Amino acid sequence: MKKQVSILGCGWLGLPLARHLLQNGWEVKGSTTSPEKIKALEIEGIDPFVIELLEDEIVGDVYSFLENSDLLIIDIPPGLRRDPNSDFIAKLKKLTEAISESKINKILYVSSTGVFQDHESIPTYTEHYKFTPIEVENSQLVHAEELLINLKKVQSSVIRFGGLIGNDRHPVKYLSGKTGIKNPEAPINLIHLDNCILLISEIIQQEKFGMVFHGVEDIKLSKEDYYTQKAKEFNLPIPEFGHETTSKGKHISMAWTSRILEVNLEKKL
Template sequence: MQKKVVITGYGWMAGYLGNALLSSDSPINATIVGTTRSDEKRISLGEQQITAVKFALGDDTAELCKHMSGATFIINIPPGRRNTQLDGFTQQVIALIDDAVAAQVAHIIFISTTSVYGDSTNETLTESSSTAPETASAKAHVAIEKHLASVSSQVDYTVLRLAGLVGPDRHPARSLSGRELPAGNKRINLVHISDVVNALVSVICTPLQNKTLHLCSELHPKRGEYYARAASALNLPLPIFSDTESEAKGKVVDATASWKALKITPRFSNPDDMYSGK
């Protein structure tokens, strides 16, 4: 199976996906186009047999859109957690989507976030739960998701709402180590990069048309207990959380239906397996 994959924002996640798509055991014969803002990164991508396009959000899209016809287009451009003025970001992503559609892109995969549900709920959330974004970033993601739905008659799309992302070289226990923090009884929602890549490869191979999917582990321990175990396993100073002994609260992102639709059994369904470094 031959597939052209265009990835905007060729960063940490894209690196893992690109390696999977170009590996000898990949289920598809992929050609990859990746965007970067760096001349140095453009050279590096070329050395990996990836066609690199220098592009930053808001730039003219003409050069990038030359690669869109018949392609799977993955949009993964985080707006930045500290940025509270994201109207411009949102409109630029929407304009990029419209330009890709005009260039006859075949399928758009939008990397979204489970923060679209906000942080105030104690509910178990399925893919059909109502969004309640609280941060500027979450509100931007909801607006972009809604725009994709509005153009669904013109292009197939898949929204992937990711929980907190973990990898062998990236675990939040490292930044929390040794700190005093509140709300140790809050439930965690995490997903491992290995399971995200498997999901992306599955959606690239067999597009799930106009679907919104959750990518999250099956278990949701209290963060005060979980991050203490993680820090201990990583030989880091333990974080100290208040309220860890209190009754568990916070949202639970249920991804059961999504993993079933993808025909994937997540390798890291238990977050305690995520800090082993494997």
């Protein structure tokens, strides 16, 4: 009997992840919020569903989407930058209600290093950082992790990725030519798509559930130095940084992740 996974969100990361899992013998159910993408998912060999989480309901047949899968990968953007007033937690709670009525017993939630705050002290955050009750209350990103990690009868792992790069996606293209960019001395916390898929695959294969992981590549350059270098490599106008205020930022450590998964990421940035 083939292994089956349900991937909620077959987008920029979810679709290539689905391809990878299909190549490795998994049956994949995948969701999109766009009906026009159904055919494209079918061509890939994915069993497609149109699923959209709303604050008061789930649009689409979420029960069929979860049926016969014991692993659910949640890879949907919270959308809080676009709509700060959106209640992402209410949406996730609707999903957990459906999960409780399914046979799902393992969850992998794709989160972000955005759960951590930037500071002038440039703190280092590890996988075992303990959020305060106030931090949980004030951040839907943190609250979402806590909600899924504490689900009963399900083992949930969280992987926090840095900024995502790959498939012609690179933030230097957005920053190129801009002036007065803040935080020139901040560290860089980025990861290539290929390394995202590698880490997720290892978590699944090794059955490392009930844990928190980090995914960032080791870049020993400041924000200013890194993007200046990348602009030259891409033959783009060099971004200009402002030094009027003290830089804020954070280091993201994935030392524990590397050790527990026995993985050393190839630098692709």
